[in-house]
Amino acid sequence: MSVAKVQDMLQMTSTHILNLYELYVLPNLSTVKNDKKKLACIGSAIAATLLYSLYRKISLPPVGIRAIPRVNIFTYMASVLRGDDAHYQLKHMYAPLIAKANGVYVRPNRCGWSVYVADPADIRYVYSKAEIFPKAPNSIGEPNTLLSAMIRSPSIVTTVGESWKVHKKAAHPAFYRAMPVNLFGSLVQQVFGEIEKENGTINISGYVERFSFDAITAAGFGYNANAIGDKNSEWVGYYTALSKGAFDPFFFLFPIFDTTLRWMFPSRIHLHKILEVFLGKITQIIVDKREMIAKGAASSLGENEKDLCTLMIEAEEGEGGVLTNAEMMNDLLTFVFAGHDTTANAMASAMYYLATHKDIQQKLREEVIEFLGDAPEDVIPTVEQTKTMTYLNMVIKETLRIMGPAVWGHPRIAAEDTELGGFFIPKGTIIITDVIGVQHDERIWEEPYKFDPERFNPDIEDPTKRTTNAWFPFGSGQRQCIGLNMTMTEQRVVLAMMVRKYEFCLPKDSIHKDGMIIAGMDLIGPKELVLDFTKRY
Template structure:
């Protein structure tokens, strides 16, 4: 260990380290660092001794092969815990293992089949809300739609999220994490009396209250009618599983799914609509596939046939991965690509950089779904961890299949009815907790 070197990296300033360079344009900073310094780059960010790794084989080692040596990053995890508590995404060790096993069945294929119907119904309702020629803000639209789908699928169709104020609460709660509020939020402790932070705190309490009520109602019904035989959503699994779970644990899991289970898919769909609006030949080919494959309403069987639609979603997540980086923390001093990385440091695995790396992608900036279909393509010998929008190893996204099915069914339902005209020129993005459009994404729908 003693002979290994600290990896190279950009020179920082006293106290702030490299934070000022990063803050100017975080994506450009990460790309430049990878270009100039190689597979492991050391910089200091917000006081954290940071190591960014861009070698796919080393990323695989960290996430998959030696995942025990690389738990989640403590400080980042604590921030998330303030929001969602001790749920699947933030817990570690035995608790995580138990919860993952208890929750996994909610994502088996027979359940995804049932969720597919919800995904289409809610997309049809969204379509009915749109008016020809009237501007819609796509991020907001996709957020509402994916939240409705998530709540129906995970907690039951009998919950009216508008009536219970769940949509407004989630929105108020997520606001401080959006780009336009980030610089203020970052420096403000959460007791600061800024109106949107006060609203976020109230929204947090409101969500807890709503979730407690939903759990109580379900428990009462279950005690009256016996086992929830007619239900197999996530909530019944949490209530009925072999593992007895405390109500606070169930609540933390529900908060976790409310947040992890819709925003990333909403972002991915928003970016996809943007990309389709600027590449008419791709949009045409997508609609041709939808018209040729789907007879009546889209179904899960159609999803198995929609190869080009799936390629569109994959390619959109390559260019705009909602989880733009994955963070870990070495549990001991480790060696990565020949360099020494100390215990307790922040390891950054930047999805954004790998997905746009010229070593693995021809013409990386181009939106070219075809690259996912052409198996003879030179790109087919690309290493597995040149593309990892859903992470990898034991902590990979439990909702991967749910999200892919959802993105395809939402696209299928809406793109068959509408074309969308972008009301802005460039799309600028900001890597906040997730990758966000910096400004509103306004589009005008026209019936086909």
């Protein structure tokens, strides 16, 4: 049944039925002598009125933002249930509205009806005015869902004001230190070892996911999950199940089945129990870390050898924020869930574009060899080397533009009446920066769906062009992604070492041979990317 037919049916059972009662039943209600019949008529009229009210509440946004062009909710729901990817939704539902209304439009999401902003100037305004647009409460959606239990509060992502400053102060030393490139490089070498075993056609999506998980757990709290060497490890099983379950489209659209009616889904109950076990493991790691630091066991380590948890605990003795074990657990959990999938998807996307653009792959290889040499041995680049590899950074920036893993910014809320794109925005409105929209706006980017690293060539890019203000994969302002340095370092190390060691391309029977098949909703990347690898040494 089409979306239009469903909508017509709902309208028939609400507006039309209500009209029938208003025209024929209610005027003649006084002539009904039988009390039971009269009661039935009144009850039916009330039911029709409630159905009509419910229909309007679901299908229409709040009165204050109805003047802004909006997505049809039934079209949107059908798209989500079909599994349409984010690029398809952008092209067919959002881009026409972006062009029509100065980059401002209204659509539903897990926070309810929200105003989306896709104009560079408006996005910068939202990011720079934290006092007007603070993080929205319950921004992860309905409380007690699996996702909100994973991205917990209070944490560095969900808190605002003084509470957020405490979390930021605690985490700052950990994320603005020298990055552990040797750790990342050694994990890449482990991936090389696994590729050697399979020898040829490799599901690289799985390896970058497990690399990213080992990197974030090792850098985050010094735990060797061994995800690269054991894809069936306990930690990987827990995380994979939770990550997949959190973004299930059905529970996204109908969160009541993940809260009040969770008892109807034993598998959902099981996932919440898995999360409890996962949380318990992280909490125990924090307790053990505190004991270890109290005994002075971490004092001999260099700053770039210490994990995030250790640095956050040590910072409490200096100028860092003091967090409870529960608050620190929330932050570490946020770093894992927010940092793992985004980094893994970004690396997989970059591998896809390099595999399908052999000239770009070769140009990148030549630059890496220029810095690291071409001796037949693995070389782990330094932080300084990766930062100065101009073409490497151009490739990464273009990947994050065309296939940025996070398609929307974190929800904000208008703390006062304001204006965006020429539209009045009433206090209390949810505001979301449309990252995927602005980074694919054909009015800003020439051929926005074409992979072209030269867009970010510092030698030819005009700094006054609008494109320099339309790249927001990490957000902006004081709430910019705190993990920016870590994920960029990971991507630089992985891609530099990978192109130096291998040449790679899509197999002839690849599911991506006619273009990338995108997986994910809020976080996106290539689905099951399989590549053919040929060793260079």
